[in-house]
Amino acid sequence: MGVDPVGTSGGLLEHATDRTLVERCVDGDTRAFQVLITRYGRMMKAYAVRLTRSSADGDDVVQEALISAWKRIDTLEDGAMVKSWLMRIVSRRAIDLMRQRKDTESTDDVMVEAPERDGPERRAEASSQLGALSAALDRLPHGQHQAWVLREIGGYSYEEIAEQLGQSVASVRGSLARARATLVKEMEGWR
Structure with a gap:
């Protein structure tokens, strides 16, 4: 055999x-x-x-x-x-x-959990931070949310996002800029 x-x-x-x-x-x-x-x-x-x-x-x-x-x-x-x-x-x-x-x-x-090697406090903090980010993402307007997820999670280029969403590249850039600005402002307390 x-x-x-x-x-x-x-x-x-x-x-x-x-x-x-x-x-x-x-x-x-x-x-x-x-x-x-x-x-x-x-x-x-x-x-x-x-x-x-x-x-x-x-x-x-x-x-x-x-x-x-x-x-x-x-x-x-x-x-x-x-x-x-x-x-x-x-x-x-x-x-x-x-x-x-x-x-x-x-x-x-x-929700992505913190690595097991981290202590309970760090895992709780990471979970809270992810919860805050998730809530902030949910509050984004639909188009900004889609563009942000495609770019930051999917790794798509601006051109690919524009093609996927049926928008111009300039529109995608604007949506992403507004989404990022909103998220930075909403996540300031977690810095």
Whole structure:
């Protein structure tokens, strides 16, 4: 019995590179796709919730994004770029949903916990600070919120944000400048 270098048996598949997993997905390997979901699912959910301002909508967006990704994974030219590809699909799905539901309500926010190595006081402070930032983001006008999340969480360029939101680059720059100014003012107490 030989050794399986790509990890089809046992628990080695989760250690495969993104490129290898994508190649296997293209060949119809659902286990490889599950590893990608495990690897990037939380990030996709957090990003979707930030964009939609709703945990339930975030779940819907991620589900739709994963279905789309599975159907279109053979179109991905470089498997090593699967993470950014998945995040772009999430972004497009979230923006489509937000266009359909212009009056989305803010509900659950994703909170990132402080590392366990920090003491209880530091974790409590980090949690409070993240709560304050989340609340400040929720108070931003919808367009500023979208632009800020796409830029700061998604890492999109101004041009990409303009394309995603159907705005000019100048409009995006203005929205981001206003969003940043508001957030700096609202977070002054946490400096």
